[in-house]
Amino acid sequence: MRKILAFLFLVAVVGSAAWLVVSRERAGCAEAAPPSAATPGDLHEALWYEKLAGGLVRCMLCPHSCRLPEGRIGRCRVRQNVGGKLYSLSYGRLATAHVDPIEKKPFFHVLPGSRAYSIATPGCNLRCLFCQNWEISQMYPWEVRTSKASPEQVVAEALRSGAESIAFTYSEPTIFYEYMLDIAKLAQAKGLKTLVVSAGYIQPEPLQALLPHIDAYKVDFKAFNPEFYTELTGGSRDPVLQAMKTIRASGVWLEVVNLLVTGQNDGEEEVRQLARWVRENLGDDVPLHFSRFHPMHKLANLPPTPIERVIRAREIAIEEGLKNVYTGNIPAAEGDSTYSPTTGEIVIERKGYYVVRNHLTNGLAPDGEKIPGIWR
Ligand code: SF4
Numbered sequence: 262m263r264k265i266l267a268f269l270f271l272v273a274v275v276g277s278a279a280w281l282v283v284s285r286e287r288a289g290c291a292e293a294a295p296p297s298a299a300t301p302g303d304l305h306e307a308l309w310y311e312k313l314a315g316g317l318v319r320c321m322l323c324p325h326s327c328r329l330p331e332g333r334i335g336r337c338r339v340r341q342n343v344g345g346k347l348y349s350l351s352y353g354r355l356a357t358a359h360v361d362p363i364e365k366k367p368f369f370h371v372l373p374g375s376r377a378y379s380i381a382t383p384g385c386n387l388r389c390l391f392c393q394n395w396e397i398s399q400m401y402p403w404e405v406r407t408s409k410a411s412p413e414q415v416v417a418e419a420l421r422s423g424a425e426s427i428a429f430t431y432s433e434p435t436i437f438y439e440y441m442l443d444i445a446k447l448a449q450a451k452g453l454k455t456l457v458v459s460a461g462y463i464q465p466e467p468l469q470a471l472l473p474h475i476d477a478y479k480v481d482f483k484a485f486n487p488e489f490y491t492e493l494t495g496g497s498r499d500p501v502l503q504a505m506k507t508i509r510a511s512g513v514w515l516e517v518v519n520l521l522v523t524g525q526n527d528g529e530e531e532v533r534q535l536a537r538w539v540r541e542n543l544g545d546d547v548p549l550h551f552s553r554f555h556p557m558h559k560l561a562n563l564p565p566t567p568i569e570r571v572i573r574a575r576e577i578a579i580e581e582g583l584k585n586v587y588t589g590n591i592p593a594a595e596g597d598s599t600y601s602p603t604t605g606e607i608v609i610e611r612k613g614y615y616v617v618r619n620h621l622t623n624g625l626a627p628d629g630e631k632i633p634g635i636w637r
Pocket of ligand 1: 320321322323324325326327334335336337338339340386435436
């Protein structure tokens, strides 16, 4: 009898695991995702969708444009068709909340030396093989320990922490759009700056509607090579290029990060193309950060990016005419600090995420050069 019970238990465990694997695979499909196997929690009706015939809905938040039959969940794992309406499953469900140096986002031209109250929910609309936060970004809401927090509670906690801003970060804020929007409105009314740390994979209309409530946007641009996007992220490049142009044109402060993944997107010509595109389409003063990759997630077999390749990327971008180029994940590098574009003198000296000296006064360097950004 004991043997039979043990056998039945084994069958149940293997069956559940197989269901989870199959579900994950199917979630990668553009048209549909698996029905929820767990209570999705509080539902919050989504913005940016349309109802189609036969109870289908089409999500219009990101370029995947998921078309979802009843019960199905989008590729981001957090938007579900329930009864012919699209709902967010992540509204008010925090997977994490930390107070970080704003430089860790990284924002180098926004309130240097300040702290950002940083939050995330589960889910993401990309599938980056090198994701650094895959434990929350590649999960359904019920696979991650979350805590409930209303927008009012998030803003109150941010104020209590002494942070000067709220950062929507770690996973992908686009997919908790409604929650982010409600928090951002309240936060700005209370004098907090609002920061989005995103891959920029969002449709133009929801982006335009969000921007009036955001002070600064950081876009993690994955690679200038479009094939890198399709093969390593599950997204596509051109919507992100468009999103960066839209953000810049809106007047919202923009910084761009490019993670250099060893042997994948760190070639000199590709870096040069990116720098040139930034100068021609966004302007020569948009901060561009080149960040060093560390083995992670599904690319744990790759070595870290050679430090000299990251330093060379910065040199190339400067050669292409960009004024504010930084390096990240390299200890004590020249690319940590901000320099006057006319004299080359250090204006903000940093060591990693920490500001050692700040010589700016009202956004002006000691030589009178105006440094663009959001300053005190
Ligand atoms: S936000 Fe989610 S549901 Fe909407 S289109 Fe993108 S992946 Fe699909």
